[in-house]
Amino acid sequence: MLRKGSIAASLFWLSAGWLVLGLVATGFLLTDLYSRALDTSLTQTLDFHVESLAGELLEAGDPRDESIVLADPRFERPRSGWYWVIRDGNGAVVNLSASMVGIDLPQIPVADRDASGRATAMLQDAFGTQMRVVERTVTLAPNSYTISVSGNFTEILELVDDFRGQAFIVLGAVGIMLAGMSAIVARFAMRPISRLSRAIEAVREGDSAEVSGSYPTEIAPLAEEVNELLRSNQQIIERARSQVGNLAHGLKTPIAVLRNEAFARKGALADIVQTEIEKMSNMVSTYLERARLAARTSVVGKKADATMIMLRLTRVMRKIHPNVTIAFQRPDASLPWFRGDEADLEEMAGNLLDNACKWSKGQVGVRLSSERGDKGTFLLIRIDDNGPGLSEEDAVKVLRRGVRLDEKTPGTGLGLDIVKELVDVYGGSLDFKRSALGGLLVELRLPTARLGGLVRQPQG
Missing domain, CATH: 3.30.450 (Beta-Lactamase)
Structure with missing residues (x-):
């Protein structure tokens, strides 16, 4: 059609x-x-x-x-x-x-x-x-x-009138046959473009690292240009990662020296220097983290199996928090995959699950599903607990870098901020609601990728 x-x-x-x-x-x-x-x-x-x-x-x-x-x-x-x-x-x-x-x-x-x-x-x-x-x-x-x-x-x-009528009937039949042939030819001629479109989609979905296949002379240069663009993008990302790392190492030592010198001295000037150094350190950490996340999520073609990752995370959390019962409701095989880096999904889901275990009173639930929205299908990860929960004001505060509502609970306060940064980079959403268990319900929505013909292997 x-x-x-x-x-x-x-x-x-x-x-x-x-x-x-x-x-x-x-x-x-x-x-x-x-x-x-x-x-x-x-x-x-x-x-x-x-x-x-x-x-x-x-x-x-x-x-x-x-x-x-x-x-x-x-x-x-x-x-x-x-x-x-x-x-x-x-x-x-x-x-x-x-x-x-x-x-x-x-x-x-x-x-x-x-x-x-x-x-x-x-x-x-x-x-x-x-x-x-x-x-x-x-x-x-x-x-x-x-x-x-x-x-x-x-x-x-x-006779001419009769001939005209018969001629148009015959020509009409010929026209219908030629129109059908024209449609077939049009579809046949566009097959290479459809194959190229599928090949590019396969790259975007993570099924292939580059545009593969042979194409006619007219569109073969386009496929080559797309592959060259992918290679160039990969090189730019690698250089960006390297430069971010170099910058991090280059700034780390001078800031540490200034901090030590400021702590070794007393007075108003030393206090001012200490305060400003902390601001500089937090600012450098913030922007270096954003650059790192942007570089990681800009790589085309990555995807991860959310079911396997959540199974792995629940096993780890059960060992870290032996007093917490984690109920994981495993979805069926039709659940779409996460379109992004596996390490990023582990970092987001791991931080949220770890926080739920820390704040719960011994009960945590994990559910995976897909949700259809205006912008397509999203992977929906729900993590709820039976802890004290959060007010609307606290829900806004916890997403700020370094903010901790309870100083007695171990941590740096950067976990949820990193999660929010990753969610924003991937175009997802993070919502806090009241859980049916009485505590906090966290809903994490992320973009999805096709399964690409892969079959999940059952794991215990």
């Missing part, structure tokens, strides 16, 4: 439009040629009858002789449109066909005759019949006579 707005559909409608115009023009052209051919044939027949009457006249010697007849029976039938008449030099009728009873066949003006005395014209009889008339002057010493023979042109017009 041709999709609206596709190149194949555009090619089909363009070719179909020209095909319709061509077939219509062909139909009228064939009809005109057929009409001309019939008219020429009729004129030749009339010329033959004029010659026959001239021979009869010369043989009889008297134009009034009743033996002057034509064998064609149409000249015997009244109102047939087939008439002949012989006139003398004064224009008086001296002999005529039986079909001309009560009919006066007009004479062609002398000015329309050629050098041989022949003339032809289109006339109309008293009954409205269109006729082709041929006249010729014959000399029978000492007198000259004009022989006029007409043929029914209305019959030709009817």
Whole structure:
């Protein structure tokens, strides 16, 4: 089926439009040629009858002789449109066909005759019949006579109408077959572009590292350019990672030296330096972390199995928090994969699950599902606990870098901020709600990728 707005559909409608115009023009052209051919044939027949009457006249010697007849029976039938008449030099009728009873066949003006005395014209009889008339002057010493023979042109017009109808029926059938062939050709011609589209989608979904396959000469350079763009993107990301690492190491030592010197001294200046160093350290950490996350998530084609990652994380958390019961509701195999780096998903889900275990009163639930939204399908990770939960004000505070609501609980306060940074980079969402268990429900939504034909292996 041709999709609206596709190149194949555009090619089909363009070719179909020209095909319709061509077939219509062909139909009228064939009809005109057929009409001309019939008219020429009729004129030749009339010329033959004029010659026959001239021979009869010369043989009889008297134009009034009743033996002057034509064998064609149409000249015997009244109102047939087939008439002949012989006139003398004064224009008086001296002999005529039986079909001309009560009919006066007009004479062609002398000015329309050629050098041989022949003339032809289109006339109309008293009954409205269109006729082709041929006249010729014959000399029978000492007198000259004009022989006029007409043929029914209305019959030709009817034949032309029948031919036109049949021609358009045949051309219409041919047009339908050609249109079908045009659609097939359009789809066949667009197959390489469809294959290229699928290959690029496979790269985006993580099924392939580059655009593979052979393509026609017209689009092969496009596939090469896409692969070159992917390679260039990978190189840029690697250089960015390297530069971020170098920057981190380059700033770490000077900041540490300044901090140690400030702590070794007393006074207002030392306090100011310590405060500003902490701001600098937090700012450097923030932007280095963002650069690192952006570099990691800019890599095209990565995906991860959320089910296997959550199984692994729940096993680890059960060992770290032996007093907490973690109930993991495993989804079916149709759950879409996370479109991104596996380590990023572990970091996001691990931080959220670890916080739930720390704040719970011994009970944590984990559920995985997919959710359809305006921007496509999302992977939905729900983690809830039976702890104290969070107020709306606290839910906003915990996403700030370094903020900890309870200083007694171990941690740096950077976990949820890192999670929020990763969620924003991937275009997902992080929501805090009241859990049915009485504590906090965290809903993490992330972009999904196709399974790509992979089959999950059961794990305990």
